[in-house]
Amino acid sequence: DGGITQSPKYLFRKEGQNVTLSCEQNLNHDAMYWYRQDPGQGLRLIYYSQIVNDFQKGDIAEGYSVSREKKESFPLTVTSAQKNPTAFYLCASSIDRYTEAFFGQGTRLTVV
Amino acid sequence: GENVEQHPSTLSVQEGDSAVIKCTYSDSASNYFPWYKQELGKGPQLIIDIRSNVGEKKDQRIAVTLNKTAKHFSLHITETQPEDSAVYFCAASNPNNNDMRFGAGTRLTVKP
Numbered sequence: 001d002g003g004i005t006q007s008p009k010y011l012f013r014k015e016g017q018n019v020t021l022s023c024e025q026n027l028n029h030d031a032m033y034w035y036r037q038d039p040g041q042g043l044r045l046i047y048y049s050q051i052v053n054d055f056q057k058g059d060i061a062e063g064y065s066v067s068r069e070k071k072e073s074f075p076l077t078v079t080s081a082q083k084n085p086t087a088f089y090l091c092a093s094s095i096d097r098y099t100e101a102f103f104g105q106g107t108r109l110t111v112v
Numbered sequence: 113g114e115n116v117e118q119h120p121s122t123l124s125v126q127e128g129d130s131a132v133i134k135c136t137y138s139d140s141a142s143n144y145f146p147w148y149k150q151e152l153g154k155g156p157q158l159i160i161d162i163r164s165n166v167g168e169k170k171d172q173r174i175a176v177t178l179n180k181t182a183k184h185f186s187l188h189i190t191e192t193q194p195e196d197s198a199v200y201f202c203a204a205s206n207p208n209n210n211d212m213r214f215g216a217g218t219r220l221t222v223k224p
Contacts, residue, residue, distance in 0.1 A: 103155030
């Protein structure tokens, strides 16, 4: 089945450690996105990529980094510079910005 | 940039009643307006979308209306059922700057 997969579903890390969240899609979509979801704040864009080897900062990119070496994969690294990393992270993909975005099931990151 | 406001933040209706969620956007260049439904612990899924060249779109019990002049669009759910209970997000996409912004979400509860 075609879809977008995030792993793991739950992730715990100690403060000061970098952590990488996985996102893989087999929909042959060019565009991929990372969003952060906090209660009552909707979805805020962290990074997006329109094509392989290219990505752009979203509204809240500070403390995060991404790579897009393959069309299928768009991993997100939450660095120790992110001051409040505990959140629900959603990855999405789409043909472009003006068509349906398909979301993964999300990764809930807890930093203790 | 684009700013999307969504109201109400919570909505409770009796099974069989209608539910209406409203969004306003700020950028008149936005031309794609999707609505997503997010169930607990899952990623959002597209339920309906509308482009700026039409004023209304229906899909069974769900409809979306768009008023470009007033820059607002609404989601209408008729004959609500308990399985409609979820968080609903609106979004607006501007092709000029490759930007899609989400509203803060509405938590809909349908009481049996």
